[in-house]
Amino acid sequence: MRRASSKVIFTDALCLFIICLVITFAVAGTRSVFKERIAKQEWDQTQSVMSQLIKAEDFKEVKVSGENQGYKALDSSGKTLGYLFVTKAYGYGSEVSVMSAVKEGKIVGVDVLDASNETPGLGQNVTKKDFVDQFAGLNESLEVVKNDPSGENQVEAVTGATKSSNAVAASVKEALVLFEQVAKSEK
Numbered sequence: 001m002r003r004a005s006s007k008v009i010f011t012d013a014l015c016l017f018i019i020c021l022v023i024t025f026a027v028a029g030t031r032s033v034f035k036e037r038i039a040k041q042e043w044d045q046t047q048s049v050m051s052q053l054i055k056a057e058d059f060k061e062v063k064v065s066g067e068n069q070g071y072k073a074l075d076s077s078g079k080t081l082g083y084l085f086v087t088k089a090y091g092y093g094s095e096v097s098v099m100s101a102v103k104e105g106k107i108v109g110v111d112v113l114d115a116s117n118e119t120p121g122l123g124q125n126v127t128k129k130d131f132v133d134q135f136a137g138l139n140e141s142l143e144v145v146k147n148d149p150s151g152e153n154q155v156e157a158v159t160g161a162t163k164s165s166n167a168v169a170a171s172v173k174e175a176l177v178l179f180e181q182v183a184k185s186e187k
Contacts, residue, residue, distance in 0.1 A: 053101035053109035054082045064178045085175035091167035093117040100175035110135040123164035140176040144169045
């Protein structure tokens, strides 16, 4: 009786292992087959967000530090219109990914790409237009305040989401630092 039950358990475990192996290879194979199409869709989505922040004919990737991403916005003649940077900072529940458009050392636009792991109804409100529009025209000395911003370079935090608001602000500040580095390297 004992041998029969051991044999059944072994057979079931082997079947489960083979099923998992086949599914893993199927998913990996599908990803491999469609990787170019997936990359194109991701680039199209990135360009769509960039075009909303800076109207340009073309975007060219520029080398920046760390895991950050940088792009140069170009007009039809190849003249630089501004720069876009994708940076991340830790909020309340996870990293918040932000795309910042910078021109002449000032923010011209911000889009929060991912705040999906922030608290729903609170931290995820940093993606709203009312919050991100506050960054336009600010420079690296920007500061997040809890109540009515009265000074220059101040942004009012989302109510109940100060950590998430600070994460967006830190990402924007990082973009301004990256802008300075890229601007120096291109002179």
